[in-house]
Amino acid sequence: MSSVSLMNIGKQFGALTVLPAVDLTIPDGSFTVIVGPSGCGKSTLLRIIAGLDMPTDGQILIDRKDVTSVDPAERGVAMVFQSYALYPHMTVAENIGFPLKMAGAPKAEIENRVAKAAAILKLEPLLARKPKALSGGQRQRVAIGRAIVREPEVFLFDEPLSNLDAALRTQMRVELSELHRQLGATMIYVTHDQVEAMTMADQIVVMNGGRVEQVGAPMDLYNEPETTFVAGFLGAPKMNFLKGEIAARHGAEEIGIRPEHLRLSADEGEWQASVRHCERLGAQTVYYLALADGQQMVAVDDGDSAYAIGASVMLAPRADKLHRFADGRRLRN
């Protein structure tokens, strides 16, 4: 197991500064998810840790050793990509064992380690198949197997689930979390999907425009976002943001309240709104609402909640869940 430290990492592609200066510590054995919108630089950061890209500035430490100019193969990291890049003419066993073969490992050792990885990933019945005879989820497991056999100190995942359908993604989230518990290795996982970040991470790193916005445990970021960016990025449906008179009454330039922290009632509440649209999800009802001053809100109510389109409702925000911001930053007190 190994910690990873990024010290003042900068990256430029020609005139384009993708990462101005990133400082980040990834604790030993953690499952750290780097999350942010497309283009914020998260894949670049992962490739720099892997050694596939060189930083323009700064240092990378793995297990407290400076690996900034160490060859990717010598860093003790293994990367799993979004596109599984399996060799179509090789069997599952050959695909998994390929990195070891390339490294010149003896045949018996390759077989041994492939068997161990296949057992962990429940791929044993599929070892003789070719990739084209596998489902998307099975292919991704083979790609993960190829990383496991190398017994890396640090696993790097670059959006590994984005080619899978929703049901399979959910299943693989559980499998990856179990894999992490089983192996105890440090895992760094890049995604733009906040659900993956919330469900798998023990540490989330939210990035925005090449900078680290906030680092912390999922529920800490959810409950105490430091910026409106983090507040709006984590959670679905998204946090509501309100400005003007409504925010001023709470002593803020802007307030935020999550849809599940609004209580709806016919006659009691702080704000009056009309129902524009509703989505009945079975377990929940999602209301799209318009306040009297024209600001839009979303509220989540029980599955059997039954306000009609056009109805007038009162909204009561939970006082302990109301976030106050000025200049995009959280206000304290």
Ligand SMILES: Nc1ncnc2c1ncn2[C@@H]1O[C@H](COP(=O)(O)OP(=O)(O)OP(=O)(O)O)[C@@H](O)[C@H]1O
């Ligand atoms: N080799 C390169 N040459 C020039 N620009 C690049 C190169 N690689 C990445 N970039 C640019 O760097 C920025 C960050 O890219 P990066 O792939 O790290 O973002 P990302 O957050 O991982 O996005 P996505 O979720 O879309 O993969 C983008 O503006 C991208 O166009």
